[in-house]
Amino acid sequence: MSPTGSSGCWRPMLSSSPDKLVTRCQPWLGTFVEISVAEADMGAVEAAFRAIAHIHACMSFHSADSDLARLRSARPGETVAVDEETAAVLRMAVALHEATDGLFDVAVGRALVRSRFLPREGIAHLSRYTGTTADIEIIDDRHVRCRKRLLIDLGGIAKGHAVDRAVAALQAAGVRAGLVNAGGDLRAFGEQDWQVQLRDADDVVRYGLTVRNCAMASSANLFDRHAIRGTLHSPHVGRNGAPALIDHRVTVLADKCAIADAMTKVAMVDADLADRILATRNGYVLRPSMTREAA
Secondary structure, rough: OOOOOOEEEEEEEEOOOOOOEEEEEEOEEEEEEEEEEEEEHHHHHHHHHHHHHHHHHHHHOOOOHHHHHHHHHOOOOEEEOOOOHHHHHHHHHHHHHHOOOOOOOOHHHHHHHHHOOOOOOOOOOOOHHOHHHHEEEEEEEEEEEEEEOOOOOOOOOOOHHHHHHHHHHHHHHOOOOOEEEOOOEEEEEEOEEEEEEEEEEOOEEEEEEEEOOOEEEEEEEOOEEEEOOOOOOOOOOOOHEEOOOOOOOEEEEOOOHHHHHHHHHHOOOOHHHHHHHHHHHEEEOHHHOOEEEOO
16 A cells, blocks of 8 residues: 555644653554554554554555455456455445545546556556446445446555554553554544644645544645656546646544545545535544644
8 A cells, every 4th residue: 555645744742641652653554653552551552553454455556465456356347355444445435436526536546557656567458447436336344346447546545544443443452542643644532632743745844733532634745746748647636537736735634534534635626625525524624724833
């Protein structure tokens, strides 16, 4: 699973807590994942990392034995057995595709392979992959079929879902407060404040804010572009398959990290549309007036 242009500078500090904060870090999902909890809760961290590793294995575009590889190898209309987590993420993706009138589309693999942001290894006849997210049918919690051939890339939502599953694992183990941060896609839980600093698209930290019991994600691509035959491309795809090129950071807050992660991709193209969808999820697109100058 490759990074998708997240631009968060997350320096978490647990405010007003008598407990010592400990952070553990592992490489997953094409980035570094940090889990911060009180020292007394460190025994629960490995279960959270196992949840993340499981999602990484199921939803990697690069792995030949992932669910995504099986889906792209299947014939149109063929039923494919997938992990429950994959089915859950695809179900969310289909709902968001409908809510955004097609703007959020996990079938961007074809465009990203063509623009060299994803590898073409093992993918022949790229022109055959003509489907969109609307062609994905969730049969049940373990079976999916695609009415057309399509290249699914879940890099715009799976990282956020992995954060949510890690939080669920920590809470199931009795952890009362913590923060999971996957390269800028993060979620804080519990009655604690977390100070977050934001790195802008030009890699400079200017702003910060305090969060509690919410998820946040950021995206930018100012330094993640290249030209192909005179046309600039980025790892974000807008309407009608056009590259989304924005020179500023987009940050979204929501109740779940999967939603925040997905909505950054929408907000890059249409912030008002993202705000309307986020209003139903206790979320919003972060505007400059909502931040403070970073210390």
